[in-house]
Amino acid sequence: MNEVTTRTVRVELGARSYDILIGEGLIAGAGTAIAARLPGLRAAIVTDETVAALYLEPLRASLRAAGIEATPIVLPPGETTKSFSHLQTAVEAVIAARLERGDAVIALGGGVIGDLAGFVAGIVRRGMRFIQVPTTLLAQVDSSVGGKTGINSPQGKNLVGVFHQPSLVLADTQVLDSLPPREFAAGYAEVVKYGLIDRPDFFEWLERHRAGIFAGQAARAEAIAESCRAKAEVVADDEREEGRRALLNLGHTFGHALEKAVRYDPARLVHGEGVAIGMAMAHRFSVRLGLCSGQDAGRVARHLEAAGLPTRLGEVPGPGFTVAELMGAIRQDKKVSRERLTFILTRGIGEAFIAKDVEPAGLEAFLADEIAGR
Amino acid sequence: MNEVTTRTVRVELGARSYDILIGEGLIAGAGTAIAARLPGLRAAIVTDETVAALYLEPLRASLRAAGIEATPIVLPPGETTKSFSHLQTAVEAVIAARLERGDAVIALGGGVIGDLAGFVAGIVRRGMRFIQVPTTLLAQVDSSVGGKTGINSPQGKNLVGVFHQPSLVLADTQVLDSLPPREFAAGYAEVVKYGLIDRPDFFEWLERHRAGIFAGQAARAEAIAESCRAKAEVVADDEREEGRRALLNLGHTFGHALEKAVRYDPARLVHGEGVAIGMAMAHRFSVRLGLCSGQDAGRVARHLEAAGLPTRLGEVPGPGFTVAELMGAIRQDKKVSRERLTFILTRGIGEAFIAKDVEPAGLEAFLADEIAGR
Incomplete structure (x- = not known):
């Protein structure tokens, strides 16, 4: 990881202000970045099967090296994961991990995972810490910034959710190298x-x-x-x-x-x-x-x-x-x-x-x- | 309704401040009270079967007289209603009623209904208006004030929810006359x-x-x-x-x-x-x-x-x-x-x-x- 080229964008929201770090290798450096800012926390990592195969172990290894224990919660990929039933699964897994309000839900994935995991973080114990590790261009430039979280209802997308700001966003630009070109272009529209x-x-x-x-x-x-x-x-x-x-x-x-x-x-x-x-x-x-x-x-x-x-x-x-x-x-x-x-x-x-x-x-x-x- | 004896307690929370009205006959006067403070809204009334039998029609009649259309959502009574499945039922009924962010979810009932309905109001469209009409002493002095909402998880009570303040609380003291003595005493503990x-x-x-x-x-x-x-x-x-x-x-x-x-x-x-x-x-x-x-x-x-x-x-x-x-x-x-x-x-x-x-x-x-x- 080349720390020198990491860019930081600050989202100014008073007591809920947070940093977005942008640069190569931020997944490998996640443990250091999180431990420096939020010492002593434990975590759950919400991700999907596709992303887990590529980045779950590197992220866990980085967290482990920084002394952060993290329980993985792996969901199926795709928009249909933004449902009540997967919300409930993830919520109960976070509770079962005995995490507390000061602990974090980490979203490792694209917009679907970010929206769902943010909603989980927003409602377990009426609000836990939330960290975004977006792995698509769309999530890096749009959905991981701003605190909108949620799931879909049979009657429409994103009709159920909360505003819940992350404590930190780690946008690792290296992961974009493996993004399918069509998905990269789609993110570029934003x-x-x-x-x-x-x-x-x-x-x-x-x-x-x-x-x-x-x-x-x-x-x-x-x-x-x-x-x-x-x-x-x-x-x-x-x-x-x-x-x-x-x-x-x-x-x-x-x-x-x-x-x-x-x-x-x-x-x-x-x-x-x-x-x-x-x-x-x-x-x-x-x-x-x-x-x-x-x-x-x-x-x-x-x-x-x-x-x-x-x-x-x-x-x-x-x-x-x-x-x-x-x-x-x-x-x-x-x-x-x-x-x-x-x-x-x-x-x-x-x-x-x-x-x-x-x-x-x-x-x-x-x-x-x-x-x-x- | 004797307006003269209505007491008002203000909860000071900046932009989220609200009034608690306490007095006899506030269900019969709900339409007037709501229309005066929140003109033009539509509503859904979340309640349980027991309370609905006593107060749903009087509340709807009062709202109707004030020009407020309200869709009833009647759930089974009891603590087990504070579950993901009833949350989903109520959320989807509110969405189906095509209510918008400025419209209101009205909780008519005790603590269980207040907690569940408040959670619904907190997450549909990432936050709608919420009005509490508590019908137990416990709900009037405790759960309807303060913005804690939520449901239970198999692993514990109130482990899932949000902080979502009501826009108005109407505590009709007349309803307490029909409360079983054991329930009145339990509320008195608070x-x-x-x-x-x-x-x-x-x-x-x-x-x-x-x-x-x-x-x-x-x-x-x-x-x-x-x-x-x-x-x-x-x-x-x-x-x-x-x-x-x-x-x-x-x-x-x-x-x-x-x-x-x-x-x-x-x-x-x-x-x-x-x-x-x-x-x-x-x-x-x-x-x-x-x-x-x-x-x-x-x-x-x-x-x-x-x-x-x-x-x-x-x-x-x-x-x-x-x-x-x-x-x-x-x-x-x-x-x-x-x-x-x-x-x-x-x-x-x-x-x-x-x-x-x-x-x-x-x-x-x-x-x-x-x-x-x-």
Whole structure:
């Protein structure tokens, strides 16, 4: 582990402030990093079978070397793990390990594991310490920062959960070397999002450094750090999503509707791909409403395409979408307040804003055109 | 409803502050009280079959008259309802009712319903509004104030939950008229506790007004209000039980051990009875440690006995207790930190304090004597 190249991003939340460490070899260095900050704790490691095969033993060895005893809780991989029954399994395993409030639940994995393990940490003994060790790009730049935890309900994703901030996030960039390219690209959609919300300079920087980021050069760690900074800033401002934090949903209302329409079939669409199409659509919808220039919308789509991401409905394999199913999903989105439609729209690259009272008729016409490929 | 006699106790928790209203006829007046404070909300009412038969329709009628639509969720009565499976049932019913973050889960019932419904409100959409309508004395003076919510795990009570403060508590003292005397007395143990912790004047007042409190006179509402004030003060000081709030556990470490030893069989012991014996024991243990006068311990026991509460292990029907089972339960108590035993001890009536590092050998000898009836 080369300590020198570890970047630290601080999430400022008063008594709940915490550090995100970003760098190569942080799993191997986890024991040292945790023991230095949280001396004397014991832990449970929540992970899935796929990640466990690669990183569970290295993490345990590192913890053991630092005197930290950790009970592993290994769950099946995949979105269906975010259920009541796996929540209960993990909760009871943590209790059986006789951990106390000051002890930690460590999430080793991607967004599914992070969301579930964070929820476990948030409810066992009404709140234990929580440490994130995200192993996907998506989790490193998005889900491991900000304290949103939860599981799915038969009626929708992430409808059950708590806000529970981690005490520490260890983003080991080395693990990204073994990430399938499609999954890396999907995570990259969230990186691009931060530029599109309110960091036009970052978006330009991404346009110049995309190849280096995908090749795993220093630009990659910098892109992750800047993404974490961007998210940390929004979260510090609005921890419980009562206002500005909704900007992080840029591309997500469309994206969630698409995920729902394909019934969360990852063979057709993964979350980051839905977000990529959703962001491209949010820009085109903003153009149609006379808010954003066509040049900006085109530039966004080109950058996403260059990264190997879809930007059009027609790129999703399988049967086409209908206006009715997309509108239904949009109305069911948990961010919908009463009967008004709230969207994140934009005046251009880096100028996203929260639009309330979006007119359903105009949206339907836009969706019809998108489906027709117009 | 006689609005004039409604008492209001404010729980000061910054942005999470709320009022507890105490008075006759507050169920009939719930619609007005809620609509005035939280205009425009919709609701789900979580209750149990026993309470539903008495108060669900009056509550719904009152809400309806105020324009508040409320979906009822009726669960079986009893402690076993505080389980993962009933949690899931209630969570999914609230989601199915399409309630949003600003809408409310209303708990209509005793401590079990309040704890479960509060947990539901704390996790659906990562936190909805929560309104308590406690229908037992215990719930009115204890569990409905302070924001502790949760369910049981096979390994112990209340091991899973969140801190989630209500937006409003409506304690209708009229419902206490139909409470079985044994349950009223059990709730009264928690009233006495507030005097014993740090309100010696209140304890004296209770000695003088006990008969009136049990007869349902004005003293009853005043005793409830003073109990809520006492709890509100401690909670405002230490919302998440990191320090002083532990004082509220006076009598509870012994009490929980007894409840565990009788396997939560309410025919043998209900919570308040465990607390009564536990408080009497905490005073006797403090006498033995040279902290408290025998006079004070005797006065406490006499007051509890006069209220029809047990104060000795021998009063619990069924097989006797062993030192080993009680010590095992005490060590497993969630308030035990590492291997040290933390107890609430006392220097006299109204002078309770948090004692860490209680010596296990001395405790064992004390338990042996209590079991022997010495």
